[in-house]
Amino acid sequence: MHNIKNVFFDLDGTLINSIYDLHDSVNYILNKYGYKERSLEEVNSFVGNGLKKLLFLSLPEKRDDFDLIYNEFKAYYFTHCLIKTKPYNGITEVLKKLKSKGIKLAVITNKPQNAAQEICDTLFNGIFDAVTGEKEGIARKPEPKMVEITLKKLNAEKSETLYVGDSEVDVLTGKNAGLKVLSVSYGFRDKIFLKNNGAGDIVDNTVDIYGFIVNFGG
Secondary structure: OOOOOEEEEOOEOOOEEOHHHHHHHHHHHHHHOOOOOOOHHHHHHHOOOOHHHHHHHHOOOOOOOHHHHHHHHHHHHHOOOOOOOEEOOOHHHHHHHHHHOOOEEEEEEEEEHHHHHHHHHHHHOOOOOEEEEEOOOOOOOOOOHHHHHHHHHHOOOHHHEEEEEOOHHHHHHHHHHOOEEEEEOOOOOOHHHHHHOOOOEEEOOOHHHHHHHHOOOO
16 A cells, blocks of 8 residues: 555645635625625535635525626635634644655645635745645536646655545545545534545544554555
């Protein structure tokens, strides 16, 4: 069995707790258009498939001007994505320890590329070898295209790569791409939900990510 030489991480709910900024941004746009605010729990259940799907699920009705509203929502979030968003406790230390062992690290997220890059640069100080976010013309997770792009960029083999995420979207992403998947239950989905949605290996805290990786194949 191959050792793990590359680790691809989901961003929201895996590396960072971004739910409060996402919640505030959703309610900003809902208030602007005269709709009732969504609860934190509702927004939490809507995340995982990118900002556009988040807004689509948050709006209580279909609108012909959805694209206009989405552009306003996206612009607001881009300027407010680092107000309350923080790395999960211990994750920065885990990343540094993995990096010190020569493991290549990447982020693969349905968050738009510019927001993903800004967040990673600000909160993780350039620790990642690649950040792959949503771009026009590239299929979002759980389609495997973003993983394939990142594998090629890092000259990485699938058999030596682990995908780490917190949601059912991440479970499918890893499986669709042919990668070993590790799920985390401290993010936006709990362990029961993850198991019911096909998750295999699950850890409950950030520290255990490191232990899983260094002991993999042993």
